[in-house]
Amino acid sequence: MAESGSAPVETRHRHDGRAWLERLLSALSVCATLACIVYVVNVPTYFDHPIFREQFFGLIYGLLFASGFLLFPAERGSRQRVPWYDLVLAAAGFAAGLNVTVMWPELVASPGVITPERVFFGVLAVLVVLELTRRAFGLPLVILVALFIFYARFSYLFPGILQGRGSTWSRVATFLYLDTGSMLGMVAMVMFGTVFAFMLFGAALFATGGGSFFTDLSLALMGGRRGGPAKVGVLGSALFGTLSGSASSNVVITGSITIPMMKRLGYRPAVAAAVEAVASTGGSLMPPVMGATAFVMAEFLSVPYREVALAALVPAILYYLMLFIFVDLEAGKQGLKGLPADQIPKLGAVLAGGWPYLAPLAVLIACLFYFYISPDLSALLGTLAVLALGLASAQRPSWRDLGEALTGTGRMMVEVGVIGAAAGLIIGSINLTGLGLLFSQILISASGGHLGLLLLLTALASAVLGMGMPVTASYIILAVLAAPALIEAGVSPMAAHMFILYFAMLSFLTPPVCVAVYIAATIAGSRPMETAFESMKMGLVAYLVPFLFVADDALLLAGTSLENVVAAVTGMLGFGVLAVAIQGYFTGPLGVGVRIVLAVAALFLVTHEWVYNAVGLAIAGAVLAWLWRGPSRVR
Structure with a gap:
């Protein structure tokens, strides 16, 4: 976390x-x-x-x-x-x-x-x-x-x-x-309350064998499909994100398994590392358990964490959907198959032996979204469910396992405490001087009152602050200094803070300091900058979608039911088509002209005007149907 x-x-x-x-x-x-x-x-x-x-x-x-x-x-x-x-x-x-x-x-x-x-x-x-x-x-x-x-x-x-x-x-x-x-x-309140509680929940679930269950479940669901190991990495990282919420930890845990599998199947090392880096970074953006920064964001907004999680749901789905399509098309382009049957566990056997591990997650989600219990108490109740599960299982954890969970959580909390204290010093200095109000005025003046330029300046500031700095610290600084300017410019508070959160998280993928990329590249034995380029290409949706939900906060489920559904569906279609255009492959290789047409159609689909959506859908549908008729027409 x-x-x-x-x-x-x-x-x-x-x-x-x-x-x-x-x-x-x-x-x-x-x-x-x-x-x-x-x-x-x-x-x-x-x-x-x-x-x-x-x-x-x-x-x-x-x-x-x-x-x-x-x-x-x-x-x-x-x-x-x-x-x-x-x-x-x-x-x-x-x-x-x-x-x-x-x-x-x-x-x-x-x-x-x-x-x-x-x-x-x-x-x-x-x-x-x-x-x-x-x-x-x-x-x-x-x-x-x-x-x-x-x-x-x-x-x-x-x-x-x-x-x-x-x-x-x-x-x-x-x-x-x-x-x-x-x-x-x-x-301090967030770090020692909510963040700690979710870290303890993840440590307890790992101590009772939950990590192995999620790995086996990912293998059973995706291992046999085209490009299976890459899809295992995508699904596994999304699942592990509910346990750790840390991009670095996700890369280390899942990447050590999936990256070698991808390389053995035929994926280039840079691509294998990029898939894992992008998938692991998304784990911190995927509800129900997001990264530590999301809990801080809820406190800044003075809203329940469940509202932040619900707002993040559609953008997170778009993120993983585009990544999933990317790896599938890459496998098709390279002619990569799934894993051999003898390397894939049977889904029935995995669920029969591990379905109880889903119970603690169900308890956590029910407490957060149905009973409206605070996140920290919800996570502790989920931890109690994990312990009850462990005591009732045949492979119950030993006292040593539980002790290691307590010790491991405490040691992981050291970095949390240090970054919390450092962020506290920054916030204290800003509060003592009133710098937040001054900086907002500077941003508004520098942008000349243009929202687009203000967003670009904020994104640039996030990128600069993210160089060698923890995400939480980067987010806190911009939440205090830049978010008021965005809100004053007419952006909704949720969209403004989510915009900052996304670009703070993208420091894990964006050169020159891209921690998730470096860790994944080390495991894969690939060149970091080549891996970073592949990561930015696969994670393109994360660079684009913040601008879209600022323009149309229905992507954050803030509109009417119809608006929310339309925004989600057109977003999925648009980014799916964009993945095809960027990869240059559908049923076969695509020529430059076809890729440009599909990219334009994708742009029309992700706008928040229904006329453009209809035009984009018509163009994309016609081109993809034409391509589907046979590889001879793909050029």
Whole structure:
């Protein structure tokens, strides 16, 4: 679920250390997991002793900060022992978090008061977050966070519209550390609540064997069809997206299986890697469980998460439909068949042995969309369903398996906590200076009031911020700085934030920094830039559909029932025809003229004017029917 630009914690270099270090890390991870569970369930209220949520945040931050310095070395690579300064930093990080837990009631009684103790712990917390951000995500994000902090301090020195009041270092440090508009605010609430709960759900489902079931189900459904391994990759990544919501994790988990299968069948390495990269990136955009950024988006919009998931449904279907058609046409073009029958599990046997794994997903979906339970509690109820399933199954998980699920969730939460804290520092700096309003005015002025140019500027900003930066951080910055300008220009809030979400996610596919592509290319042994080109071609719908749902938010299911159905159907037809035009293959190779005609028809189909839709449908239908009559006419 952590949508960072880095590889999962398990794939990164860690301190080798001694046995005591592993035990300490496990203890910290389990404590962080349990603290998040207690926060989500709000256990203290059941004992008539409620505590502030900021006290939970402080404790969780402290545990995650301490774990971070033990997990991530100061320099890339593996070491045989933990140096003394990392132990000191781990203790400092824990103290910075625990101080909030212990002192918060006193802080509430004297808000805004600046004391030496608060300044000291504020400076300590900011430095801890910056160093952990450098270790976990690299220098670019550290520089960006530092720029926002320096702007909060020295904004009075900036010229023109960027000039602000500025603040003292003491006020900046105290505000960033203790204000609920910074580290202890909305991002922490989402990360330690909803994002954590869904990560725990995925870890529990994997621990009980759910991962194997979804892999076998994908193989049984798609393995024998034309280009079977590629279709297994598409379906498998979509299914795994409901468990992890992380593009990087999806590539590692499913790509290690599907990419070698695709290569053995005859797919070019770059194409095999691109299929997996695009399919895995889409997992973070596919309801019911989207990436961590979608939960943050729901908080920005002040709407239930289910509304975000419903709005994302049609664009996600268009994304996977076009990708599926792409891989099918590629298989036809290359003459690739499905997997041999002896390599494909029987669908009946897979369902007979694994259908109970669908029950937790059914519980999750029912809680979210039928009973209207909050996402974090829905995910915990889904986790309880997973545990009940495990206890009732013949291959029940051991206590060790469950312990590893708790430990693994805690370790994955380290990156979530670090990116949440870094994003909190950015939001705090913006709130302290009022930069959000200023930047919106700059965007509107630069676009000259033209919505199309404003959208292009926002997309460009997303691409630039996405270079070497986690998706969540990129989204949060633009949600604060650019979304108000889009909304002021007449874009609906849901469409504005979904536009930013899509282009933030596309950093996984867009060069030069395209993490999902690099991971997939490494597995496939292909050239990264060639793989990136193939990925952008296959994922073209993700670059186009945001502009379409801004123009017609019926694609986000925001129109009447008829408008929603028409938008969905014409979108599916249009992007299907566009896939044929780009691939240059239908029943046989297509000439340039035919491809241009089909591309124009696709453009007419995806517009939101029914006259153009009718013309596009007539052209596409006539051309495809003509092509279907025989390969001799395809040129």
